[in-house]
Amino acid sequence: MNDQVEQTRMEWDNLFSDRANQLQPSRLTAIFQAGANPDMISLAGGIPDPAILPIERIRQATDTVLAERGGEALNYGNGQGITELREFVAARMSTDFMKVDPDNVVITSGSQQGLDLVGRVLLNDRDKVLVRNPTYIGSLSAWKSYNLQWEPIFSSGESDNLESVFQPKPKLLYFVADFENPTGEMLSEAQRRSLLSALHRHHVPVVEDNPYGELRYEGERIPTLLELDALSTGDGGMGSHVIYAGSFSKVLSPGLRVGWLVADKPFVAKVMQFKQAANLCSSILDQFVVYEAVQDGFLDDFILDLRQIYAERRDAMMDAMARHFPDGVTWTRPKGGFFIMVTLPDGLNAVDLLQAALPKGVAFIPGEAFHIQGHGPNTLRLSFSRYNPDRIDEGIRRLADVIRSKL
Known part of the structure; x- marks a missing residue:
């Protein structure tokens, strides 16, 4: 068969719907990818610590389901x-x-x-x-x-x-x-x-x-x-x-x-x-x-364990910020959840700060990503869920050094 189809490339950009064109690549993707580096302390994502996930319980549940209702x-x-x-x-x-x-x-x-x-x-x-x-x-x-x-x-x-x-x-x-x-x-x-x-x-x-x-x-x-x-x-x-x-x-x-x-x-x-x-x-x-x-009370018991672990990590981050952050930096005190919002002194920009922080081995999310109408340039979000207290302390120390260098 000698007939050949002329090879061209589809011009997808001309075919996307108006609704699709409203969406743009997330600027947060690179931040989360940086967290995959084992030397990086990523305080960016609200990610549970893999070490405390109920792996054995999920394995047992999966085995039971497949055996009995596969x-x-x-x-x-x-x-x-x-x-x-x-x-x-x-x-x-x-x-x-x-x-x-x-x-x-x-x-x-x-x-x-x-x-x-x-x-x-x-x-x-x-x-x-x-x-x-x-x-x-x-x-x-x-x-x-x-x-x-x-x-x-x-x-x-x-x-x-x-x-x-x-x-x-x-x-x-x-x-x-x-x-x-x-x-x-x-x-x-x-x-x-x-x-x-x-x-x-x-x-x-x-x-x-x-x-x-x-x-x-x-x-x-x-x-x-x-x-x-x-x-x-x-x-x-x-x-x-x-x-x-x-x-x-x-x-x-x-x-x-x-x-x-x-x-x-x-x-x-x-x-x-x-x-x-x-x-x-x-x-x-x-x-x-x-x-x-979640049967037999497992979920309630596991949540009690999580509360104790995450409360300790929240307290570790609050203590580390009080010891390491320079004057003029303030933050929220959550009674639950995963996150703390930090406000930098006027004149500091969290996006610029992130570019300086990544080479120093610490990541966070600039606060303007969470604000409507582009507000909050001097705010950033930290998560305490992923790491143990020692690792949290080191991450805050690195971040504090970067903040201090920009003052």
């Missing part, structure tokens, strides 16, 4: 999630005054897929969305292609005028109410109650993203927005204004990619139309492994 676990399954895991999540989230039905639960491929699905169901181009400022970068990236109008709320304390931020009416609110990424801060109960009152007055939903809620190291637990919304109904069921996103990533394993949404049933029905179009179902094997692993 044919089911390796096949397609219910797009909303296996019944057993949805029942477990519903029971775990139910309280004396709020019954969560398994039909209110959608199992997702991590909570990040949950955020993507929320966007697909609710958001149109140029919609107004209220968030804390700074806020979780994953929500900003998940919804970036919608060209949203972001507006800050509760970024300056209790005195925010809620009525003013609800004019014009937003489509949606997004919060990490407990131990927010990146600051580690949380909404007070008073803020949560006033927020829910405003949501009911204006008929606006809120996404409550809560991956760190069970990683509390001090203080009293504050009811979630989902729970407070249920209290307002007074009928023992769920409210309808809160879309709750949960995850097993921080309390079991991020590699299993199992999260969930809990929401009003009409919203769940619409979510399922998009989810089935996206991936038919989340990994059935992963769901069965998670369900098997």
Whole structure:
């Protein structure tokens, strides 16, 4: 056969959709790649320490699932999630005054897929969305292609005028109410109650993203927005204004990619139309492994261990910053979660500081990545989850030397 096809290269840049062209490569990729260097102390990612992941428990759970339910676990399954895991999540989230039905639960491929699905169901181009400022970068990236109008709320304390931020009416609110990424801060109960009152007055939903809620190291637990919304109904069921996103990533394993949404049933029905179009179902094997692993009280016991480990590491980082950082550097004090937000003296730029820090063997994330409208150039986020206290101390010492060199 002598006919030859003329070889050309596809000009993909001319074919990408307008929505695809809204997305750009993440500047954080290089930071996370730098963390793979064993000589690098990366305080950048909110990554669990591999040494404390429940490897043996997951191995046992996997063996049990494959031995007893292998044919089911390796096949397609219910797009909303296996019944057993949805029942477990519903029971775990139910309280004396709020019954969560398994039909209110959608199992997702991590909570990040949950955020993507929320966007697909609710958001149109140029919609107004209220968030804390700074806020979780994953929500900003998940919804970036919608060209949203972001507006800050509760970024300056209790005195925010809620009525003013609800004019014009937003489509949606997004919060990490407990131990927010990146600051580690949380909404007070008073803020949560006033927020829910405003949501009911204006008929606006809120996404409550809560991956760190069970990683509390001090203080009293504050009811979630989902729970407070249920209290307002007074009928023992769920409210309808809160879309709750949960995850097993921080309390079991991020590699299993199992999260969930809990929401009003009409919203769940619409979510399922998009989810089935996206991936038919989340990994059935992963769901069965998670369900098997959390049985017999293991999850509660493991979370207690995690609280002790991470509290020690938080304290180690706070102590190291107090000893090593120069005057003029301030930071938040989280009562839970993985993160601390650092504020540098005026005139220092965290992006420039990072370029000087990487050759010195320490990495962090500049705070402007978490701010809407490009604010926070002199802020940075640190994570204390990955390393033991000695390694944390060395990382802070290296960072302090770099900061001091720029003053």
